[in-house]
Amino acid sequence: MDFSFAYLFNGFLAALSPLNILLAMVGCLFGTLVGVLPGIGPTSGIAILLPLTAQLGDPTGSIIMLAAIYYGAMYGGSTTAIMVNIPGEASSVCTAIDGFQLAKQGRGGPTLAICAISSCVAGTLGVIGLSFFAPPLANLALKFGPPEYFSLMFMALALIISLAGNALLKGLTAASFGLLISYIGQNPLTGTSRLTFGSLDLMGGIDFISIIIGLFAISEVFVNVEKNTRYMLENTKVDWKPKWAEVLYCRFAMIRSAVVGFFLGLLPGCAPAVTTFIAYDIEKRFSKHPEKFGHGAIDGVAAVEGANNATSSAGFVPLFAFGLPTGSAMAVLLGGFMMYGLTPGPMLFQENPDFVWAIIASMYIGNLMCLMLNLPLIGLWARIAIIPFPVLGPLILIFSVIGAYSVRFQLFDVWMTLVFGVIGYFMRKFRFPMAPLILAVVLAQMMETSLSQSLMLSDGSLNIFFSRPISAFFMVLGIAAIIRGLWRQYKCNSLEEACESDD
Amino acid sequence: MSTSLRTADIISGLFCFGFGGAMMSQALKIQNILDEPLHPGTLPLSLSIILMVLGVALAIRAWRYKGARVEVVWPELSGWINILVTIVALVFFYTTLPTLGLPVSGFIFTAGLIWFYDRRPHFAIPVGLGVSLLFYYVFIKVLQMPYPLGILN
Amino acid sequence: MMKFTKLVRNMLAASMCLMVAATALPGHAQAADDFPTRPMTYMITFNPGGQSDREARRQEPLLKELLGQNVIIDYKVGGGGALGWKELVTSEPDGYTFAGFNIPHTILQPMLQDVGYKTDQLIPVCIFQRTYLGLAVPLDSPYKTYEEFIAAAKKAPGKMKLCGSGSLSGHHIALLSLQKQAGVRITYIPETGSATQMTGFLGGHYDAIIANSDDLVRFRDKARILAVTSAERLKLFPDVPTFKEKNLDIVLSIDRGVALPPGTPDNVVRTLEKAFIDIANRPEVIEAQTREGFTPVAMGHDECVSYIKEMTKFYGDILKNTRGK
Numbered sequence: 001m002d003f004s005f006a007y008l009f010n011g012f013l014a015a016l017s018p019l020n021i022l023l024a025m026v027g028c029l030f031g032t033l034v035g036v037l038p039g040i041g042p043t044s045g046i047a048i049l050l051p052l053t054a055q056l057g058d059p060t061g062s063i064i065m066l067a068a069i070y071y072g073a074m075y076g077g078s079t080t081a082i083m084v085n086i087p088g089e090a091s092s093v094c095t096a097i098d099g100f101q102l103a104k105q106g107r108g109g110p111t112l113a114i115c116a117i118s119s120c121v122a123g124t125l126g127v128i129g130l131s132f133f134a135p136p137l138a139n140l141a142l143k144f145g146p147p148e149y150f151s152l153m154f155m156a157l158a159l160i161i162s163l164a165g166n167a168l169l170k171g172l173t174a175a176s177f178g179l180l181i182s183y184i185g186q187n188p189l190t191g192t193s194r195l196t197f198g199s200l201d202l203m204g205g206i207d208f209i210s211i212i213i214g215l216f217a218i219s220e221v222f223v224n225v226e227k228n229t230r231y232m233l234e235n236t237k238v239d240w241k242p243k244w245a246e247v248l249y250c251r252f253a254m255i256r257s258a259v260v261g262f263f264l265g266l267l268p269g270c271a272p273a274v275t276t277f278i279a280y281d282i283e284k285r286f287s288k289h290p291e292k293f294g295h296g297a298i299d300g301v302a303a304v305e306g307a308n309n310a311t312s313s314a315g316f317v318p319l320f321a322f323g324l325p326t327g328s329a330m331a332v333l334l335g336g337f338m339m340y341g342l343t344p345g346p347m348l349f350q351e352n353p354d355f356v357w358a359i360i361a362s363m364y365i366g367n368l369m370c371l372m373l374n375l376p377l378i379g380l381w382a383r384i385a386i387i388p389f390p391v392l393g394p395l396i397l398i399f400s401v402i403g404a405y406s407v408r409f410q411l412f413d414v415w416m417t418l419v420f421g422v423i424g425y426f427m428r429k430f431r432f433p434m435a436p437l438i439l440a441v442v443l444a445q446m447m448e449t450s451l452s453q454s455l456m457l458s459d460g461s462l463n464i465f466f467s468r469p470i471s472a473f474f475m476v477l478g479i480a481a482i483i484r485g486l487w488r489q490y491k492c493n494s495l496e497e498a499c500e501s502d503d
Numbered sequence: 504m505s506t507s508l509r510t511a512d513i514i515s516g517l518f519c520f521g522f523g524g525a526m527m528s529q530a531l532k533i534q535n536i537l538d539e540p541l542h543p544g545t546l547p548l549s550l551s552i553i554l555m556v557l558g559v560a561l562a563i564r565a566w567r568y569k570g571a572r573v574e575v576v577w578p579e580l581s582g583w584i585n586i587l588v589t590i591v592a593l594v595f596f597y598t599t600l601p602t603l604g605l606p607v608s609g610f611i612f613t614a615g616l617i618w619f620y621d622r623r624p625h626f627a628i629p630v631g632l633g634v635s636l637l638f639y640y641v642f643i644k645v646l647q648m649p650y651p652l653g654i655l656n
Numbered sequence: 657m658m659k660f661t662k663l664v665r666n667m668l669a670a671s672m673c674l675m676v677a678a679t680a681l682p683g684h685a686q687a688a689d690d691f692p693t694r695p696m697t698y699m700i701t702f703n704p705g706g707q708s709d710r711e712a713r714r715q716e717p718l719l720k721e722l723l724g725q726n727v728i729i730d731y732k733v734g735g736g737g738a739l740g741w742k743e744l745v746t747s748e749p750d751g752y753t754f755a756g757f758n759i760p761h762t763i764l765q766p767m768l769q770d771v772g773y774k775t776d777q778l779i780p781v782c783i784f785q786r787t788y789l790g791l792a793v794p795l796d797s798p799y800k801t802y803e804e805f806i807a808a809a810k811k812a813p814g815k816m817k818l819c820g821s822g823s824l825s826g827h828h829i830a831l832l833s834l835q836k837q838a839g840v841r842i843t844y845i846p847e848t849g850s851a852t853q854m855t856g857f858l859g860g861h862y863d864a865i866i867a868n869s870d871d872l873v874r875f876r877d878k879a880r881i882l883a884v885t886s887a888e889r890l891k892l893f894p895d896v897p898t899f900k901e902k903n904l905d906i907v908l909s910i911d912r913g914v915a916l917p918p919g920t921p922d923n924v925v926r927t928l929e930k931a932f933i934d935i936a937n938r939p940e941v942i943e944a945q946t947r948e949g950f951t952p953v954a955m956g957h958d959e960c961v962s963y964i965k966e967m968t969k970f971y972g973d974i975l976k977n978t979r980g981k
Binding site: 046047050051054142143144145146185186188189190191192193200201203204205207268269318322323324325328331332333334335336338339341343345346347407408409410445449453456457459 | 709713765772846852854877948
């Protein structure tokens with residue numbers, strides 16, 4: 001699967017055929033739309049269109065479209081997070097923290113535009129990485145075994161301290177609560193039911209989309225209807241063009257987040273959402289204005305969205321190189337390959353180079369296309385703010401609830417959104433930060449699984465985390481972050497107010 | 504109704520203590536059938552204990568807090584009624600979803616709730632109908648999503 | 657055309673009402689002679705795009721052709737399939753709802769804990785796809801043959817790490833019987849699924865793996881397969897010996913089929929059985945399954961019932977031994 005310009009050139013020729021361009025465009029548009037709808041993410045989007053594309057009969061065109069849905073959904077995911085403070089997925093939770101603050105300042109449109117630009121820049125950098133360095137990178141990614149994954153998760157968990165802002169105790173409480181509820185249901189390794197109080201419904205666990213929809217979407221509606229809100233944003237400018245200076249201000253954020261997102265996105269065992277939390281935290285440390293984080297930092301939003309899209313490009317590296325999916329969306333996409341009798345892996349590059357390079361070439365085109373589709377759409381999304389809340393509220397509720405239902409098609413998940421809606425309402429009132437809870441939910445299972453496997457590998461010794469270099473590196477970073485965070489909190493004894501509380 | 508953040512912290516601290524306790528009772532029942540190095544109950548048990556400790560810490564710190572009173576902003580009566588009606592509407596939607604089906608149930612939910620918030624039918628009916636038709640034709644017919652059809656089946 | 661569909665829909669609505677009325681009466685399991693008269697739901701208990709889903713998608717148009725009714729694929733995902741099967745056993749036993757089921761999942765799950773259904777509550781219609789398991793090592797592994805592998809495992813009990821998908825799953829049970837019969841001790845490390853399992857294996861984090869034949873086919877240029885759990889050598893790996901040849905009684909497989917809720921009338925079971933068997937025997941289906949690394953099978957209802965009984969005893973015995981320790 002060595003790179004050659006001839007292959008890439010042929011790929012572009014194939015990807016630029018009118019039909020394939022049309023399919024990529026349909027995929028980008030559909031992806032953006034499913035990304036915008038809260039709860040319906042790339043996984044459901046690809047799954048919805050998978051059987052329909054099968055009727056196309058042409059594997060290249062179908063996979064071009066399905067891949068476009070995947071990265072297109074990453075473009076759309078930020079929309080509701082910024083405009084109405086409702087992240088539809090875990091990967092846009094960090095977007096909502098600063099994005100909604102910016103929207104409240106009347107800059108929702110320009111923020112969306114910067115997100116789209118950042119997504120395009122980082123997504124394209126990711127595709128460049130994919131086309132030139134796929135084989136060595138894929139081999140690097142495989143070096144991550146259970147101990148490395150555990151240390152990475154441990155380091156990510158230490159981010160809770162920085163995410164909690166000045167409400168450390170509440171952040172830790174929220175995170176522990178999040179970890180605990182993630183352990184409800186069957187243990188992913190042994191299948192034994194845990195913490196279910198004998199309920200068979202809880203046996204399947206609480207799906208994290210239901211948790212996100214409840215905590216963000218439903219409780220957001222509650223806090224608006226209680227005030228009889230007429231409009232969610234008082235400042236309802238529909239102008240969306242960003243200032244050139246703002247784009248320039250975010251240029252390093254875009255590149256940094258692309259690098260972080262790309263490398264973490266290569267790892268088949270690391271959930272894509274984790275990278276957005278890490279990129280957000282890194283950007284906070286690099287930013288010229290770290291004090292703005294949590295109160296509308298545009299570079300923070302750009303970093304999250306950039307990381308998100310670089311991650312989605314990087315996910316294709318292990319998929320093409322070995323046929324290994326990095327997350328549920330990639331697993332469905334892999335299903336799409338198999339439906340056509342194509343098996344990703346080195347063999348695919350040898351046997352069907354035209355196919356592989358057409359897909360890769362289409363991703364360059366698709367990322368540009370997403371940008372061109374999304375910029376005009378922003379004018380439309382910015383108008384979400386001028387829908388009166390009495391109409392917008394019920395629409396948010398029905399689409400997000402159905403989104404939560406579409407993950408597993410279990411009515412139980414829909415009920416859980418209501419439970420977490422009420423919990424989220426009280427968390428807002430009592431000023432608990434939400435982001436640590438979501439991060440904990442995202443990390444919980446991977447952390448336990450990799451810890452358990454590592455201990456089996458080492459026959460119960462914890463040394464395994466420090467004797468392997470990559471793992472030791474992450475452990476040290478994590479421990480340093482914890483010590484630093486605790487030191488800062490040492491003297492603070494005021495009543496805590498979460499940084500993201502909305503009033 | 505008025506609550507200070509101090510009282511709120513004590514309440515949430517106690518809630519976490521209680522929730523942690525309930526989870527602990529469950530975590531203690533987890534068995535290690537396969538004799539694994541990491542007992543499947545270890546993390547749930549330690550986290551439930553951590554949650555209880557954090558809950559107590561939160562409550563105690565709030566108890567000892569002597570600074571200025573920070574108010575938790577509660578809605579007025581009409582606000583509570585709005586929230587209550589929203590919850591009732593969601594419960595209605597969830598319970599009727601399997602029997603009435605998404606298009607019908609979704610129409611009643613959307614139209615009903617918009618009418619309740621807005622007090623006028625001129626948004627409620629068209630928007631409700633639009634949502635219902637969108638789910639029926641686009642999601643169920645074209646995209647073949649397996650949403651419940653209920654009586655339309 | 658529009659009018660006609662409307663008419664059909666009204667008739668369906670009317671018949672629904674009648675059926676609801678009929679179910680309210682005692683002894684409602686009336687055998688519908690003209691089954692099927694309306695669209696059927698094919699429940700998939702795993703994620704869209706997964707193997708079960710892909711097999712169902714392959715069958716869907718053929719089922720429509722044979723039965724003359726639409727088949728809607730519905731997902732009920734969670735609990736390793738248990739949530740869907742739990743729902744199946746409580747759904748109306750009229751043949752209009754059936755679900756994909758997997759062996760040994762539906763045997764092992766109820767054996768280990770209360771999952772809301774029992775193995776014998778699922779009425780098997782047909783088993784149409786089989787995956788044998790293979791024991792494999794990385795290509796750069798020092799063990800070239802099954803004998804070398806076992807000899808090394810004997811030398812260092814518990815030191816060798818083998819990975820499979822899930823605890824007390826088909827993979828784990830295969831290792832447990834290997835340990836017992838070959839007199840070795842190997843540490844089993846579960847992964848959460850076949851994708852993560854292959855990731856760990858390719859990264860060289862494990863000494864060996866027990867995996868499904870379809871996964872091994874995909875990675876055949878990265879793995880050396882030492883033995884397979886089929887009764888006879890697999891066409892895909894003609895050079896790989898079976899455990900049977902090594903004088904071990906390990907013949908087990910992961911099977912996929914469809915099942916109905918308990919109490920479904922016999923003629924309905926037979927109608928569906930006929931359709932599924934017909935599909936399973938089609939050359940294009942057999943060809944596609946073989947290419948993907950599966951072993952095509954076509955077991956009807958009666959054959960399935962006795963097969964499940966046999967396997968239940970087999971798995972039960974192994975579990976008893978494990979837990980007795």
